[in-house]
Amino acid sequence: MDALKSIRTDGDKVEIVNQLLLPHTIEYLDIQTIEEAHDAIKSMKIRGAPAIASLATLAFASNLSGALQTSPPPAFLSSPEALEAHVTPILDYLYTARPTAVNLGAATRRLARLLQSSKNVQQDAASVARELIAEARLIAGEDKAQNMKMSQLGGDWLHKRVGGSTKYLNVLTVCNTGSLATSGYGTALGFITYLHEQGLLDTAYYTQTAPYHQGSRLTALELKTLNIPSTMICDVMVGSLFQHKTIHAVLVGADRVAKNGDTANKIGTYNAAVLAARHKIPFVVVAPTSTVDLDITDGSSISIEHRPAVEACLVRGALYPPTLDANGKKVLAQVMVTPSDLEGIYNPSFDVTPAELITAIVTEKYVALKKDGETRFDLSKE
Numbered sequence: 001m002d003a004l005k006s007i008r009t010d011g012d013k014v015e016i017v018n019q020l021l022l023p024h025t026i027e028y029l030d031i032q033t034i035e036e037a038h039d040a041i042k043s044m045k046i047r048g049a050p051a052i053a054s055l056a057t058l059a060f061a062s063n064l065s066g067a068l069q070t071s072p073p074p075a076f077l078s079s080p081e082a083l084e085a086h087v088t089p090i091l092d093y094l095y096t097a098r099p100t101a102v103n104l105g106a107a108t109r110r111l112a113r114l115l116q117s118s119k120n121v122q123q124d125a126a127s128v129a130r131e132l133i134a135e136a137r138l139i140a141g142e143d144k145a146q147n148m149k150m151s152q153l154g155g156d157w158l159h160k161r162v163g164g165s166t167k168y169l170n171v172l173t174v175c176n177t178g179s180l181a182t183s184g185y186g187t188a189l190g191f192i193t194y195l196h197e198q199g200l201l202d203t204a205y206y207t208q209t210a211p212y213h214q215g216s217r218l219t220a221l222e223l224k225t226l227n228i229p230s231t232m233i234c235d236v237m238v239g240s241l242f243q244h245k246t247i248h249a250v251l252v253g254a255d256r257v258a259k260n261g262d263t264a265n266k267i268g269t270y271n272a273a274v275l276a277a278r279h280k281i282p283f284v285v286v287a288p289t290s291t292v293d294l295d296i297t298d299g300s301s302i303s304i305e306h307r308p309a310v311e312a313c314l315v316r317g318a319l320y321p322p323t324l325d326a327n328g329k330k331v332l333a334q335v336m337v338t339p340s341d342l343e344g345i346y347n348p349s350f351d352v353t354p355a356e357l358i359t360a361i362v363t364e365k366y367v368a369l370k371k372d373g374e375t376r377f378d379l380s381k382e
């Protein structure tokens with residue numbers, strides 16, 4: 001069962017749950033244009049590496065499908081070349097919405113490659129367009145099956161490594177990697193769901209994940225909906241948790257994994273990795289092979305998105321909708337933010353965890369481990 005679907009679609013209709021409003025309000029937004037899809041991704045109404053790729057491809061498919069139904073057909077359907085001139089800028093524009101996660105770029109490049117190969121085979125633009133629409137809709141739904149497979153691979157590996165019996169595993173996760181970040185089931189949160197389904201999980205700990213609060217708003221919502229025993233901690237409490245509780249593994253998602261295993265993920269992941277190493281707790285990245293970027297040898301090449309400074313100053317939930325304090329007053333920004341303050345605010349949305357701090361990388365095809373004495377992985381897509 002999925003806690004909440006990030007995207008709802010019925011043919012050409014595409015809706016997203018506005019994740020800026022969760023958990024206070026569940027409101028679905030109709031995404032009718034490419035521009036609305038770009039804005040939804042950039043403003044984080046939808047977020048999560050696979051989910052943003054899915055929205056981009058579904059919006060692209062709906063835009064093209066609508067054009068095929070107009071009469072007379074638009075000029076860009078007069079030839080495959082005209083279609084290419086129309087589609088390429090759209091794919092390039094969608095890619096600019098957010099830079100760190102590999103999925104968005106991988107999806108737009110996959111459609112661009114299909115356009116090239118189909119254009120050289122098909123004689124008419126409408127046939128090429130129909131192929132693009134079908135592929136775009138395939139991309140949007142394919143990660144759920146992968147998530148379930150990798151969760152099983154990872155869960156069985158961890159259970160064998162730790163060797164307990166029932167309801168004994170305590171794990172920590174960072175950010176939100178559930179059905180709200182994917183097309184369903186989730187990556188690290190899918191792993192946790194699998195452990196729970198197998199009767200192996202004692203408690204899932206998760207960090208608030210400021211400043212967007214993917215943890216205290218989204219992961220909390222998903223774990224409670226799934227009836228998974230869970231405990232939230234503030235981001236600064238990871239070290240204390242490791243000092244006072246037995247944690248068997250840290251399970252995190254990924255936005256981009258370099259060939260050597262260096263992993264970009266939500267800000268705060270690196271902190272947890274350093275502390276996990278200090279406490280000799282296995283640190284596990286859970287991501288499909290589509291997140292592995294073989295074109296980059298290590299994490300130094302990964303572009304880290306810096307979000308608007310003001311986002312680091314807001315009491316999330318105070319604005320969507322305004323929450324009230326004990327005296328019924330609106331809870332607003334934690335600090336009085338004025339334009340002159342913004343230059344002094346550092347707000348990277350991701351960090352890179354070096355491969356040497358990562359115990360295993362779990363994908364839908366394999367559980368990758370480092371060779372003895374090695375500080376890096378040698379990852380593949382197979």
Ligand SMILES: CSC[C@H]1O[C@H](OP(=O)(O)O)[C@H](O)[C@@H]1O
Pocket residue numbers: 047048049050175176177178181182187214252253254255265266267349
């Ligand atoms: C299953 S990938 C989810 C991935 O995306 C999150 O970032 P954001 O919420 O900013 O899109 C975080 O890095 C998660 O690991």
